[in-house]
Amino acid sequence: MRQPDGKSLPNAAAFIVLAVGFGIALNSRLLGLLGVPIPWFASSGGGGGGAPADVALPGGYRGWTLISVAAVGSPTNDIRAKLGNEVAIEDFQQNRLPYRDGAIIVRLAWHQVQDQQTADALAMQARSLGLDENGIAKLLSGTAVAGEPLNIQVMVKDANKYASTGGWRWEQFTNGRPDPIMQTTCFACHAPAKATDLVFTHYAH
Amino acid sequence: MARFERTNMVWPGALTVVVVTIAAATFTLFGYRLALLGTPALASEQGGVASTDGVGLPQGYRDWPLISVAAVGSPVNDVRAKLGNDIAIADFRRGTIPYRDGAIIARLAWHQSHDQQTGDAIGVQARALGLNEEAIAKLLSGTSVAGAPINVQIMVKDSKKFASTGGWGFAQFTNGKPDSIVQTSCFSCHAPAKAVDFVFTRYAP
Numbered sequence: 408m409r410q411p412d413g414k415s416l417p418n419a420a421a422f423i424v425l426a427v428g429f430g431i432a433l434n435s436r437l438l439g440l441l442g443v444p445i446p447w448f449a450s451s452g453g454g455g456g457g458a459p460a461d462v463a464l465p466g467g468y469r470g471w472t473l474i475s476v477a478a479v480g481s482p483t484n485d486i487r488a489k490l491g492n493e494v495a496i497e498d499f500q501q502n503r504l505p506y507r508d509g510a511i512i513v514r515l516a517w518h519q520v521q522d523q524q525t526a527d528a529l530a531m532q533a534r535s536l537g538l539d540e541n542g543i544a545k546l547l548s549g550t551a552v553a554g555e556p557l558n559i560q561v562m563v564k565d566a567n568k569y570a571s572t573g574g575w576r577w578e579q580f581t582n583g584r585p586d587p588i589m590q591t592t593c594f595a596c597h598a599p600a601k602a603t604d605l606v607f608t609h610y611a612h
Numbered sequence: 613m614a615r616f617e618r619t620n621m622v623w624p625g626a627l628t629v630v631v632v633t634i635a636a637a638t639f640t641l642f643g644y645r646l647a648l649l650g651t652p653a654l655a656s657e658q659g660g661v662a663s664t665d666g667v668g669l670p671q672g673y674r675d676w677p678l679i680s681v682a683a684v685g686s687p688v689n690d691v692r693a694k695l696g697n698d699i700a701i702a703d704f705r706r707g708t709i710p711y712r713d714g715a716i717i718a719r720l721a722w723h724q725s726h727d728q729q730t731g732d733a734i735g736v737q738a739r740a741l742g743l744n745e746e747a748i749a750k751l752l753s754g755t756s757v758a759g760a761p762i763n764v765q766i767m768v769k770d771s772k773k774f775a776s777t778g779g780w781g782f783a784q785f786t787n788g789k790p791d792s793i794v795q796t797s798c799f800s801c802h803a804p805a806k807a808v809d810f811v812f813t814r815y816a817p
Contacts, residue, residue: 473695478691482747546684
């Protein structure tokens with residue numbers, strides 16, 4: 408379709424498809440960002456052990472206090488942060504074990520990416536300090552910032568409700584939607600951390 | 613008793629040697645690291661001013677919401693988190709540029725450390741997923757958690773007070789005590805990020 412001024416008007420159907428697509432993308436992104444509880448309708452057909460119906464990202468989790476940060480190597484190549492709600496943070500800061508009912512730990516992971524501006528600034532500094540090009544290449548190869556989000560994992564403490572998995576329930580969200588996960592698998596992997604109530608992370612001072 | 617006293621006499625001398633040796637080694641290592649991290653290690657030799665140029669370690673910064681995370685490679689080998697006060701976080705989330713007066717960004721850095729329990733758990737998982745030992749070794753060599761703190765750097769926005777350095781005041785604290793830094797050095801390193809008001813970090817969704 409052509410307008411008198413020569414500009415093409417977007418095809419109505421294409422526009423609607425784009426708008427809907429954008430809406431969905433923005434919605435899931437925003438919901439995840441804002442910590443809005445998302446009902447479990449994404450039945451990914453994962454079979455038994457999938458997320459139960461009441462699984463939701465805790466409200467406001469993105470504004471929670473930082474517990475610690477970490478990175479996981481290749482082929483995962485992520486960089487991650489653990490945040491905690493008030494109950495969890497207090498328990499972490501006071502070394503209280505086991506964690507109290509109501510404690511929630513949120514693990515956010517992002518793809519490691521190289522930021523050109525950061526790398527340039529680092530390289531400039533390193534060069535001025537006398538690092539040779541090999542040294543600078545090594546420095547930069549181990550340098551990364553958080554890129555696109557990978558997924559979010561949540562641990563919720565309720566000693567009675569989740570007694571069969573050490574008092575914790577595990578959840579995972581990708582793009583704000585719960586993924587089907589096996590509680591027993593999460594639990595088995597966390598079992599070695601039994602002495603610290605199944606939590607691997609220590610508070611970073 | 614006499615023997616105990618004699619031992620007591622000997623110890624101060626031996627202790628002094630040990631302390632001086634450790635101090636010298638720490639200075640050599642640490643000074644180098646500091647330099648790479650955005651701060652001339654020997655600022656005082658360059659006519660530097662104390663990092664307290666009106667920039668203190670803000671109250672309660674450790675509980676501020678997370679902006680993003682990053683890691684810096686060898687020989688720095690740190691893992692870091694940027695936290696922001698209410699003004700900074702609001703500006704980051706809305707993409708407000710320039711940052712408003714009162715915005716404060718705190719960059720916390722920790723030594724990358726290998727946590728045995730985490731490494732073991734990841735190793736078990738990776739093995740179950742079919743990764744061979746070489747691949748697991750590679751995965752674990754790139755895996756780290758936050759260890760002992762290195763230092764905390766602060767950027768405070770006050771477009772009038774710090775007009776000569778792009779509106780930002782910079783400071784660095786080690787063990788809670790201000791390090792002597794040169795504002796102009798911080799500023800010149802941040803200059804390439806002028807388009808984003810001298811802030812390299814982007815908000816991690």
